[in-house]
Amino acid sequence: MKPAEILKRLVQLSHELGREDRQLAILGEGNVSADLADRTFYVKASGSQLAAIDAGGFTRVHAKPIFEALDHPNKTDDEVRKVLEACRVDKKAGLPSVETFLHAICLREGGAKWVGHTHPVSVLKILCSKPGAEPFRRHIFPDAIVVCGRHPAVVPYVDPGIRLAVALRKSLRRFMARHGVAPKVILMVNHGPVVLGQTEREVLNVMLMLDKWASILAGNYAAGGPEFLEKKNADRIENRPDEHYRRRAIGGLK
Ligand SMILES: [Zn+2]
Numbered sequence: 001m002k003p004a005e006i007l008k009r010l011v012q013l014s015h016e017l018g019r020e021d022r023q024l025a026i027l028g029e030g031n032v033s034a035d036l037a038d039r040t041f042y043v044k045a046s047g048s049q050l051a052a053i054d055a056g057g058f059t060r061v062h063a064k065p066i067f068e069a070l071d072h073p074n075k076t077d078d079e080v081r082k083v084l085e086a087c088r089v090d091k092k093a094g095l096p097s098v099e100t101f102l103h104a105i106c107l108r109e110g111g112a113k114w115v116g117h118t119h120p121v122s123v124l125k126i127l128c129s130k131p132g133a134e135p136f137r138r139h140i141f142p143d144a145i146v147v148c149g150r151h152p153a154v155v156p157y158v159d160p161g162i163r164l165a166v167a168l169r170k171s172l173r174r175f176m177a178r179h180g181v182a183p184k185v186i187l188m189v190n191h192g193p194v195v196l197g198q199t200e201r202e203v204l205n206v207m208l209m210l211d212k213w214a215s216i217l218a219g220n221y222a223a224g225g226p227e228f229l230e231k232k233n234a235d236r237i238e239n240r241p242d243e244h245y246r247r248r249a250i251g252g253l254k
Helices: 003-018 063-070 077-086 100-108 119-127 142-148 164-181 200-222 229-237 241-250
Strands: 031-035 040-044 058-062 114-117 152-153 187-190 192-197
Touching: 003 031, 003 040, 003 058, 003 114, 003 200, 031 100, 031 200, 040 100, 058 063, 063 077, 063 100, 063 164, 100 114, 100 164, 100 192, 114 200, 119 187, 119 192, 142 192, 142 200, 142 229, 152 164, 192 200
Parallel strands: 152 187
Antiparallel strands: 031 040, 031 114, 040 058, 114 192, 187 192
8 A cells, every 4th residue: 555545544544533423532632553564654743633634644754763762761751752853754744643652562563554542431431440451351242352352452551652652562562472463452541542453444443342342331330330251252252253254354354
């Protein structure tokens, strides 16, 4: 896919995620990125609004200086800003989001082609509550397993920016060592979800299903607590061949 087409789809994905009625992100919240397969990627520029963004709201960045900075993450805010300025392919482009570090990790180590991060009201109702991400470690209905994956990765609360990216990388590596695959959903406690997709449609679908899942969970807790699926039933959904087919069809994957 040509960079111009990827940029067009990033704008569309941003508008879908930023839709006011969906309550996934308001104002400058959230960010998206897409890999360009040449060691550069597009990421939302700092301060752009998902709902109203156009192509000028994205910045193309080199991955190399981002990963070099991640090797020495104890940086001052000024030093981080210098890295974000220096990594731009076009030095006149807007400053990339402070979450550029996190996107770089999801695109390279998480094997994603597209990444979306939002602050959904529904998901934060759970993630900012006493149990944090725990309610998402089990399942309550089959389609959440099909679309969002059997297990999410979880990151404890860390100050957004380069330190959060380092914590996310640690969780991602642990998850991949344990499960042998990358997660589709990474839940950052007291912050919000990151979705890793192979297509832009998959990022949107996973985010919408996660939003629905979280809304139902919140209702479950209000109605006496969730009735979780038994582990063997959740594992069965994960491994059914027809569900594999359905998952690929839903994700827009051939
Ligand atoms: Zn955020």
